[in-house]
Amino acid sequence: MTYISIEMERFECAACSTKTEEAYLAARCRKCGGALIPIPLVDRRVKRSELESLPPGVWRYRELLPRVEEHQIVTLGEGGTPLLAAPRLGVELGFGGLLIKDETRNPTGSFIDRGATVLASVAKRDGVRRVLCTTTGNLGASLAAYSAKAGIDTRIGIHPNTDPGKLYQMIAYGAKVEVLSHLRPAPNEREEATAVTAANHYLLEGEKTTAFEIIQDEGWSQPDAIVLPVGTGGHLTMVWNGLLQLSAAGIIQKPTCRLVGVQLEGSPPLTEVPEKRPRRSRGAGALTELEESDPVFLNAAARAIRDSRGFGVKVSAKEAIGSTGELARTEGIFAEPAAASVIAAMRKIGEEELLSKDSRVVCIITGTGLKDTKAISRIARTAKHIVTREQLVIKPVQLGATKVSILRLLRGEPLFGYLLWKKLKEGRSISIPSIYQHLSELEGIDLVRRSSIARAKGRERVIYELTRKGLAALEAASRAAEGEKLLLD
Ligand SMILES: [Zn+2]
Structure with missing residues (x-):
């Protein structure tokens, strides 16, 4: 390329702000072991026309990314996701200029x-x-x-x-x-x-390309606001970082776009230093992608929000789950609840008039709902006018032998996954992950539930027990098995 300068990948510690140029995969802060945040590569120069001449996707911006040779690029065609006008949802939320950056289109369904x-x-x-x-x-x-x-x-x-x-x-x-x-x-x-x-x-370096694409798709201008889930704080930090880098590269003026960070109620506040590992939020198990991500970049995200004159919004797990249905029904995008939380946030933003109604707002929908089976079953349960709950329940006869065995063992006594595995593995080859898989599916259709958490050998174990419906399903399965036996006889 024509723009060669002495450039280094430079990073700053998220915890103690020490700077480093150690650019390898597992690098951490040398002083405190903290996670590293890329510093915008301000010495990189690139032209709009040059970017426009390249095919869409993350590597369109390779001049602004860590240096790798062409043959070293590992790509599945990520990025280049559409920025869609969302007029129907916009009417519901009262924002005429609502846009959705649909990250569910990425190869594995996530930004x-x-x-x-x-x-x-x-x-x-x-x-x-x-x-x-x-x-x-x-x-x-x-x-x-x-x-x-x-x-x-x-x-x-x-x-x-x-x-x-x-x-x-x-x-x-x-x-x-x-x-x-x-x-x-x-x-x-x-x-x-x-x-x-x-x-x-x-990972963070690649995540800043969301910002590059939004700006390019907007004709190299900035929307009034970008709304996205906070999670670890990394994506939000990098969206701001990306705007700074575009500005430094001379592609846009100073960043004027406000960043709005969405968190689940009970998440650590965006303004404080999390001294210890923060408490888990309420509504356990509802939104794993939001609540279990350790917000290591919370400070950096808070700084990005402040520098952009943005703000944080908190929503409940119930509101986030509700908004998955709203987004899917109005705009045909099925997101996981953690991602759809931005829609719930937009409702609050509208109600509290935190952004003016004629704002051009981009909501980043970070991941698909298709792989979140727990959320799917939750949505289906509330959507009575579309499908009845009974239609979704797996009929007892459809329960496989392993699930029936698990139900049978749990009828005897509540157990945790590892013990279930030990009891089940005799006479068959089965892995621990598949036990948890079966438990999760049984939980999804209400045949088992978590009864308590016990400590065993220094670990916390989730104890599962049979629900009333589980008992009924087990009895039905036994009757069906008897029937089959009679038929065969
Ligand atoms: Zn450090």
Whole structure:
């Protein structure tokens, strides 16, 4: 390229603000071990016409991304997602200029693919052969897909609460999955592997391209506001970072766009330093992508919001789930509740007149609802006019042998997943993740429920018990089995 300068990837610690130029995949702050935030690459120059001449997608902006060679790029066609006018939803919410940046269109259904393509490309550049990751869902699915493409071995530790759809993705892409009782690095990991978290600085680098695309699709002008979920705070920080970088590159004037961060009620406030790991929010299990992401970049996100003259909005899990239906019915986009939370936030913003009604507002819908089976069943339960609950319930005869065995064991006594696995594995080959998978599905159709949490061998265990409906299903399954036996006889 014509624009060569002495450029370094530079990072700043999210916790202590120490700067570093150590640009490798697993780098952390040398002083405190904190996560790193990329500093906008202000020495990069690029022209609008040059960007316009390239095909859409994350790598259209490669001049503004970490340096990798063409042959090192690991891509599945991420980014280049549509910026759609949302007039029907706009009428409901009272905003005439409402736009949706539809990130559900990414290869694995989440905006994280923008980061995963950069991360996997840097991994390939640096000769990384194996990555290790703990996650609550979307990151694992995305990382597994890009690792598959790059030929990188991936091991993923997941929380028992992980959405089945995301777990299926990880398994399908060939990742080795282990269920952890806490989100922490997988134990006994002696083989050489590079640890990756949702706070990885190369993931962040890719995530700033959301901002680049919004600006380019708006004809190189800025909307009045961009509304997005806070989560770890990383995406929001990088959207601001991206605007600063476009400004430094001479593509736009000073950033004027206000950033609005959406959080679940009970999340740590956007203005304080989280000294310890923040408390889990209320409504446990409702919105894993929002509530279980450790908000390591909360300070940086708060700063970005302040610098953009933006603000934070909190919504309840119920409001977020409700808005998935609203978004799908009005604009044909099915988002996961964590993503649709921005729509619930827009309602509040309208009611409290936090933005003027003629504002041009971009809502970023970060991930698809298709893999969030728990949310799907919740929505279906409330949408009585579309489908009755009975239509969704798996008929007892449709329960597979493993599920029937699980119900039978739980009729005897409430148990946690590991014990269930120990009792079940005799006489059949079954993995622990698949036990949690079955439990999650049974929970989704109300046949089992969580009764309590017990500590065993220093770990917290979720105890499952049979519901009344579960007992009825088990009896029906037994009757059906008897009937079959009679027929065969
Ligand atoms: Zn530090």
